[in-house]
Amino acid sequence: MSKDLSIYVHIPFCVRKCNYCDFLSFYAKKDVVETYFAALKKEIMLAAKELNGNSAGKDGQAMSGNPLVKSIFFGGGTPSFVEAEKICDTLKAIKTEFDLDPQCEISIEVNPASAIYDKLVSFKKAGFNRLSIGAQSLDDAELKVLGRAHTGAMFLETFENARKAGFDNINVDVMSALPGQSLESYIRTLEKVLSLKPEHISAYSLILEEGTPFYDMELDLPDEDTDRAMYHETKEILARSGYHRYEISNYALGEQDDPKYECFHNKVYWKRGNYLGLGIGAASMVDNVRWSNVRDIHLYVDAQMSKVDREVLSPEAQMEEFMFLGLRLVEGVSIEEFKRQFGRDIWEIYGEVIDKYAGLGLLEYRRSEAGRESVENTYLRLTDKGLDVSNTVMAEFIL
Numbered sequence: 552m553s554k555d556l557s558i559y560v561h562i563p564f565c566v567r568k569c570n571y572c573d574f575l576s577f578y579a580k581k582d583v584v585e586t587y588f589a590a591l592k593k594e595i596m597l598a599a600k601e602l603n604g605n606s607a608g609k610d611g612q613a614m615s616g617n618p619l620v621k622s623i624f625f626g627g628g629t630p631s632f633v634e635a636e637k638i639c640d641t642l643k644a645i646k647t648e649f650d651l652d653p654q655c656e657i658s659i660e661v662n663p664a665s666a667i668y669d670k671l672v673s674f675k676k677a678g679f680n681r682l683s684i685g686a687q688s689l690d691d692a693e694l695k696v697l698g699r700a701h702t703g704a705m706f707l708e709t710f711e712n713a714r715k716a717g718f719d720n721i722n723v724d725v726m727s728a729l730p731g732q733s734l735e736s737y738i739r740t741l742e743k744v745l746s747l748k749p750e751h752i753s754a755y756s757l758i759l760e761e762g763t764p765f766y767d768m769e770l771d772l773p774d775e776d777t778d779r780a781m782y783h784e785t786k787e788i789l790a791r792s793g794y795h796r797y798e799i800s801n802y803a804l805g806e807q808d809d810p811k812y813e814c815f816h817n818k819v820y821w822k823r824g825n826y827l828g829l830g831i832g833a834a835s836m837v838d839n840v841r842w843s844n845v846r847d848i849h850l851y852v853d854a855q856m857s858k859v860d861r862e863v864l865s866p867e868a869q870m871e872e873f874m875f876l877g878l879r880l881v882e883g884v885s886i887e888e889f890k891r892q893f894g895r896d897i898w899e900i901y902g903e904v905i906d907k908y909a910g911l912g913l914l915e916y917r918r919s920e921a922g923r924e925s926v927e928n929t930y931l932r933l934t935d936k937g938l939d940v941s942n943t944v945m946a947e948f949i950l
């Protein structure tokens with residue numbers, strides 16, 4: 552494999568299930584949690600054995616050495632639901648088994664209902680340097696409908712505690728288009744969050760997923776115009792407040808193109824870097840081979856063989872992913888990188904669809920440095936208008 556690797560660790564436990572949640576998450580008793588962490592440790596060791604010493608250079612030539620881990624992300628579920636010691640031990644095992652870049656971004660998702668101060672201090676001491684807090688809303692009535700286990704006040708306390716514990720890189724998740732939510736209450740949430748000056752904000756709108764309680768409920772959802780207004784207000788308010796949008800739903804403090812507070816880990820997914828997923832249901836992709844772990848916790852704990860659905864991606868599948876993941880990013884996709892990875896010009900494969908959407912003002916070319924006009928410097932990206940209808944445009948990049 553090429554040199555860089557990112558690691559995702561799935562902690563599937565939650566105090567209870569939220570009404571809109573279709574993540575692989577559930578409540579579990581202490582003994583189940585114990586066995587899960589033991590299995591996780593085993594998986595870390597097996598994965599390290601498989602990937603270490605097995606690296607290849609950029610052109611596929613053999614290279615000695617281990618992959619360099621550039622980011623680690625503990626997500627869920629709710630990693631803060633379990634004892635901090637278990638999380639910290641797991642991170643320690645990863646640090647022992649893998650080579651970490653000294654600048655490695657190490658994130659953990661926390662829930663205001665369980666992220667007490669002492670836990671946050673332990674996370675910081677263990678080496679976590681980025682925190683992601685699931686606020687969703689600061690309106691207690693909206694949180695209650697969502698089935699969240701926290702209140703707005705609990706979120707504010709968690710944020711304050713996180714700063715006190717020393718976290719200087721914090722993401723806050725907020726959601727729009729919630730049942731009973733007005734444009735005014737959404738803006739109130741956004742402004743309260745902004746008054747705390749987090750380094751990063753993820754702003755998603757609610758999607759009703761099949762199989763969740765919300766899917767079958769009569770909900771008082773905002774109409775389409777309000778939904779659109781929330782989307783546009785997000786962009787405008789965050790831009791005014793010094794955040795740049797670098798992905799459809801993600802905003803980082805600082806000027807456009809300043810990557811300091813952009814989430815390195817998520818960018819690895821969008822740029823199709825190598826990532827290893829640990830824990831139930833976690834997906835991996837290393838050198839264009841993709842697999843995922845079993846979703847059943849008992850199978851995961853009992854069986855040594857946790858990998859399923861191993862798939863070697865065809866060149867077409869790789870090109871499709873390159874386009875529809877890369878176009879999520881505001882910087883777009885590099886035309887030169889496409890040629891480097893696939894040995895073909897982007898126009899040869901996608902000329903027609905590029906012309907169509909460029910003609911409609913939804914796609915544009917962007918030079919990465921002013922004044923230099925060359926293919927190496929050119930990116931293809933969605934325009935602002937294109938980002939608003941991104942799903943329609945991206946669907947046409949399927950071969």
Ligand code: SF4
Pocket residue numbers: 564565567568569572573574576627628629662
């Ligand atoms: S806290 Fe997150 S992962 Fe857990 S049930 Fe709620 S939405 Fe799902």
